[in-house]
Amino acid sequence: xxxxxxxxxxxxxxxxxxxxxxxxxxxxxxxxxxxxxxxxxxxxxxxxxxxxxxxxxxxxxxxxxxxxxxxxxxxxxxxxxxxxxxxxxxxxxxxxxxxxxxxxxxxxxxxxxxxxxxxxxxxxxxxxxxxxxxxxxxxxxxxxxxxxxxxxxxxxxxxxxxxxxxxxxxxxxxxxxxxxxxxxxxxxxxxxxxxxxxxxxxxxxxxxxxxxxxxxxxxxxxxxxxxxxxxxxxxxxxxxxxxxxxxxxxxxxxxxxxxxxxxxxxxxxxxxxxxxxxxxxxxxxxxxxxxxxxxxxxxxxxxxxxxxxxxxxxxxxxxxxxxxxxxxxxxxxxxxxxxxxxxxxxxxxxxxxxxxxxxxxxxxxxxxxxxxxxxxxxxxxxxx
Amino acid sequence: xxxxxxxxxxxxxxxxxxxxxxxxxxxxxxxxxxxxxxxxxxxxxxxxxxxxxxxxxxxxxxxxxxxxxxxxxxxxxxxxxxxxxxxxxxxxxxxxxxxxxxxxxxxxxxxxxxxxxxxxxxxxxxxxxxxxxxxxxxxxxxxxxxxxxxxxxxxxxxxxxxxxxxxxxxxxxxxxxxxxxxxxxxxxxxxxxxxxxxxxxxxxxxxxxxxxxxxxxxxxxxxxxxxxxxxxxxxxxxxxxxxxxxxxxxxxxxxxxxxxxxxxxxxxxxxxxxxxxxxxxxxxxxxxxxxxxxxxxxxxxxxxxxxxxxxxxxxxxxxxxxxxxxxxxxxxxxxxxxxxxxxxxxxxxxxxxxxxxxxxxxxxxxxxxxx
Numbered sequence: 001x002x003x004x005x006x007x008x009x010x011x012x013x014x015x016x017x018x019x020x021x022x023x024x025x026x027x028x029x030x031x032x033x034x035x036x037x038x039x040x041x042x043x044x045x046x047x048x049x050x051x052x053x054x055x056x057x058x059x060x061x062x063x064x065x066x067x068x069x070x071x072x073x074x075x076x077x078x079x080x081x082x083x084x085x086x087x088x089x090x091x092x093x094x095x096x097x098x099x100x101x102x103x104x105x106x107x108x109x110x111x112x113x114x115x116x117x118x119x120x121x122x123x124x125x126x127x128x129x130x131x132x133x134x135x136x137x138x139x140x141x142x143x144x145x146x147x148x149x150x151x152x153x154x155x156x157x158x159x160x161x162x163x164x165x166x167x168x169x170x171x172x173x174x175x176x177x178x179x180x181x182x183x184x185x186x187x188x189x190x191x192x193x194x195x196x197x198x199x200x201x202x203x204x205x206x207x208x209x210x211x212x213x214x215x216x217x218x219x220x221x222x223x224x225x226x227x228x229x230x231x232x233x234x235x236x237x238x239x240x241x242x243x244x245x246x247x248x249x250x251x252x253x254x255x256x257x258x259x260x261x262x263x264x265x266x267x268x269x270x271x272x273x274x275x276x277x278x279x280x281x282x283x284x285x286x287x288x289x290x291x292x293x294x295x296x297x298x299x300x301x302x303x304x305x306x307x308x309x310x311x312x313x314x315x316x317x318x319x320x321x322x323x324x325x326x327x328x329x330x331x332x333x334x335x336x337x338x339x340x341x342x343x344x345x346x347x348x349x350x351x352x353x354x355x356x357x358x359x360x361x362x363x364x365x366x367x368x369x370x371x372x373x374x375x376x377x378x379x380x381x382x383x384x
Numbered sequence: 385x386x387x388x389x390x391x392x393x394x395x396x397x398x399x400x401x402x403x404x405x406x407x408x409x410x411x412x413x414x415x416x417x418x419x420x421x422x423x424x425x426x427x428x429x430x431x432x433x434x435x436x437x438x439x440x441x442x443x444x445x446x447x448x449x450x451x452x453x454x455x456x457x458x459x460x461x462x463x464x465x466x467x468x469x470x471x472x473x474x475x476x477x478x479x480x481x482x483x484x485x486x487x488x489x490x491x492x493x494x495x496x497x498x499x500x501x502x503x504x505x506x507x508x509x510x511x512x513x514x515x516x517x518x519x520x521x522x523x524x525x526x527x528x529x530x531x532x533x534x535x536x537x538x539x540x541x542x543x544x545x546x547x548x549x550x551x552x553x554x555x556x557x558x559x560x561x562x563x564x565x566x567x568x569x570x571x572x573x574x575x576x577x578x579x580x581x582x583x584x585x586x587x588x589x590x591x592x593x594x595x596x597x598x599x600x601x602x603x604x605x606x607x608x609x610x611x612x613x614x615x616x617x618x619x620x621x622x623x624x625x626x627x628x629x630x631x632x633x634x635x636x637x638x639x640x641x642x643x644x645x646x647x648x649x650x651x652x653x654x655x656x657x658x659x660x661x662x663x664x665x666x667x668x669x670x671x672x673x674x675x676x677x678x679x680x681x682x683x684x685x686x687x688x689x690x691x692x693x694x695x696x697x698x699x700x701x702x703x704x705x706x707x708x709x710x711x712x713x714x715x716x717x718x719x720x721x722x723x724x725x726x727x728x729x730x731x732x733x734x735x736x737x738x739x740x741x742x743x744x745x746x747x748x749x750x751x752x753x754x755x
Contacts, residue, residue: 006546010535017534220530224591226513227494228547229520 007238053103060111101133194258196317203308209243247280267347285371292377477645523597533577582613
């Protein structure tokens with residue numbers, strides 16, 4: 001064990017001086033988590049709000065009905081925020097400046113036209129830079145127009161010649177918005193990307209320890225170590241220790257940093273520690289297995305990067321692929337990253353460490369499988 | 385008093401004239417006194433208060449013994465039946481061209497490579513790749529630099545000292561000693577990537593000396609080294625050997641082997657062709673001379689034509705000339721010149737030399753050392 005500690009100490013000293021390792025382990029995941037958290041804050045947390053403008057040139061009952069019945073419920077649900085503009089010019093300006101995604105223009109005489117069954121136009125001014133917001137506004141306007149048509153058809157059927165705002169308001173909207181998200185397992189954006197980036201880059205961080213065996217072989221220092229009075233297994237253990245220490249340090253620093261800097265809510269400390277321990281072990285075993293399949297350090301590093309990227313994407317570290325359902329969601333369960341994130345989701349609801357037993361067991365199974373395969377090939381890795 | 389056995393040279397396939405009749409010197413009293421000296425006495429001259437002691441008991445007998453080593457890589461037999469012994473205080477040179485099997489031999493001798501057949505005994509202990517105790521007696525200096533460029537010289541030395549089992553305090557003291565010996569004390573804190581090639585070479589050797597080994601194995605340590613650093617390395621090896629360390633030194637430079645080595649083994653195609661002192665090896669050539677014909681034209685044809693003469697023992701093309709081992713240069717020279725000219729060589733210069741190791745190698749293998 002003394003030899004393994006000496007080797008791990010030397011490796012860690014080298015890694016601490018390697019700025020790229022520090023960047024990969026701490027800085028890049030932290031920066032990416034911050035950026036993604038900011039970009040996808042609303043999308044991930046389900047609190048998406050579209051800012052829409054309104055120019056009311058009608059000021060009649062039809063306009064009041066549109067605001068009260070079509071816009072107000074959506075405002076209350078938080079989906080839209082409405083900003084009134086005094087003139088069409090001001091509305092155009094606000095749209096162009098990005099203050100609103102789109103603007104409804106209720107033309108003068110709208111109420112009268114509807115009341116007498118004459119055609120009229122409810123316009124939507126959309127921003128080319130906010131296509132989704134524009135589509136939402138169009139959808140709302142379309143929905144309102146369909147309600148008017150429904151009333152008009154009903155009135156014609158009963159022989160009425162005019163329709164009122166009250167009739168329009170009483171007609172149910174053909175569009176309904178329901179929130180079907182599973183809030184009990186939903187991470188906020190800050191936590192999702194903090195955990196996602198941490199576990200994604202963990203696989204890159206731990207590779208330094210294992211693939212350095214190949215570097216040492218290339219540089220002749222492995223031969224020098226093998227000529228020394230040490231067991232070859234001690235060299236392997238030293239390298240694994242390096243990976244484990246780097247992995248724990250990286251995850252620990254990121255968990256603490258994202259908690260304070262990004263307000264990430266990781267949940268119960270013991271549960272998080274168990275997930276991190278299992279995750280670091282799995283990442284180390286996976287990267288060790290990949291390293292045993294390579295002949296050169298360059299081969300190992302590119303293969304490890306590929307494996308880390310594929311597992312990370314499939315595991316949902318960038319996007320919550322589990323919510324997509326189907327085959328993708330099933331496949332994601334074959335990655336330790338998916339189980340790690342699932343464990344963090346379980347903890348965010350305030351659950352204790354017992355809640356992560358399932359995810360931890362799944363991650364450890366992954367570690368055991370890949371670790372056993374890596375062990376079977378380890379002799380090749382430390383051969384001179 | 386322990387006497388080494390006298391033994392014939394080992395290559396059974398070679399003709400009898402290729403043997404050194406009695407390759408091993410019987411150790412005299414002077415040799416025995418050398419065995420009683422710590423191999424690292426040279427480094428103790430700058431001892432900063434640390435009690436230096438060689439690893440393991442002092443060995444009365446061969447520090448290294450290789451018996452009938454064989455190693456094959458696929459279809460290529462890299463080493464074929466190599467046997468050698470090195471006593472304390474003795475410097476043994478393995479001389480041979482690139483690809484002769486020198487590095488494979490020393491890789492087995494230091495426990496880096498498992499022999500297909502044969503055995504290695506170091507300081508009285510059998511050595512395999514899995515040995516631990518026997519390896520403690522070996523200091524290994526690989527041909528290529530094997531240091532960590534992002535660590536300082538001190539950190540490099542301290543790491544390997546700890547790897548060889550020195551306690552933290554002993555390692556620190558020993559590192560300072562070695563830094564002084566290799567002349568890097570003033571730049572000990574710098575990353576070694578900033579060092580010159582010569583400084584890196586010195587550190588490479590210093591690592592091999594850290595644990596006061598009984599056997600120092602150096603694999604072509606002067607390849608790619610500037611003349612000044614090369615001389616410093618050779619002086620260091622001489623000093624270490626003089627103080628009692630057994631040294632196994634591989635080289636393809638004849639002059640290094642002649643300067644450093646008490647005994648030399650000539651290796652070619654994985655076989656130890658002959659071994660002995662320089663005088664013993666040169667005696668193998670007998671009363672022969674080396675003649676070099678320089679000129680332009682068909683060198684190969686000239687070499688072939690000359691070799692067909694009864695007085696020519698060996699012929700090869702080297703450095704733009706034809707090298708010949710002849711019975712008596714004075715009597716055969718006219719015939720040689722005529723033959724070479726007839727074969728298409730326009731001779732511009734003729735050189736006649738006393739036999740040296742280069743001559744011996746040509747005589748034993750039929751080719752030049754740097755072929």
